[in-house]
Amino acid sequence: MEATVEKCRCDQNTELEKVIAQHEGEKDDLGQIKPGGNGVVDASSDNELIKQQLESIIDEYRGKPSGLIQVLTKAQNLIGYLPAWVQTRVAKGLGVSLPEVYGVVTFYSYFSLIPKGRHKVAICSGTACYVKGSKTILKTLRHVLGIKTGQTTPDSRFNLEVVRCIGACGLAPAMIVDGKDVYGRLEPEQIPGILEQYA
Numbered sequence: 001m002e003a004t005v006e007k008c009r010c011d012q013n014t015e016l017e018k019v020i021a022q023h024e025g026e027k028d029d030l031g032q033i034k035p036g037g038n039g040v041v042d043a044s045s046d047n048e049l050i051k052q053q054l055e056s057i058i059d060e061y062r063g064k065p066s067g068l069i070q071v072l073t074k075a076q077n078l079i080g081y082l083p084a085w086v087q088t089r090v091a092k093g094l095g096v097s098l099p100e101v102y103g104v105v106t107f108y109s110y111f112s113l114i115p116k117g118r119h120k121v122a123i124c125s126g127t128a129c130y131v132k133g134s135k136t137i138l139k140t141l142r143h144v145l146g147i148k149t150g151q152t153t154p155d156s157r158f159n160l161e162v163v164r165c166i167g168a169c170g171l172a173p174a175m176i177v178d179g180k181d182v183y184g185r186l187e188p189e190q191i192p193g194i195l196e197q198y199a
């Protein structure tokens with residue numbers, strides 16, 4: 001029987017990072033639509049303005065399956081996440097199957113199927129942090145926030161993620177909030193106080 005070798009995701013993530021960097025900040029440039037208080041817009045399929053803007057994103061790559069990641073990145077920048085109706089429109093517009101779109105969305109951790117919270121809490125699972133007890137910190141975060149990894153709190157205040165090395169190995173175990181506030185040499189009892197700083 002032939003062995004199945006899973007391809008390493010590192011290269012693909014690098015590609016995705018390039019696309020994300022390319023389109024970073026485009027949410028503001030897209031203009032009229034402003035995110036709501038939780039950082040996402042009203043993403044219901046009844047929102048005509050959203051639909052129009054999504055269609056103009058799709059138009060750039062209409063009929064071109066190769067533009068899938070670019071379109072998904074822009075759509076997520078616009079809406080904040082990628083609900084089913086958005087995936088359906090993208091699939092139709094680019095001429096790819098819905099399972100293929102869903103496959104890409106769930107493959108890359110950058111893409112989200114659910115609305116994100118106002119604050120992104122990311123605990124590092126890199127080697128140094130793991131050795132220094134990031135697992136216990138993650139357990140505490142889950143307990144304090146009352147959610148699992150990848151979920152958003154019901155009040156849309158936080159979402160919890162596990163990431164690879166954040167470049168603060170000397171401070172292990174470390175976590176980063178909103179992509180900029182790094183907290184290191186963490187002890188479980190510090191977690192509630194840190195989270196309190198974020199409204």
Ligand code: FES
Nearest residue numbers: 124126129168169
């Ligand atoms: S391993 Fe956690 S910051 Fe590098």
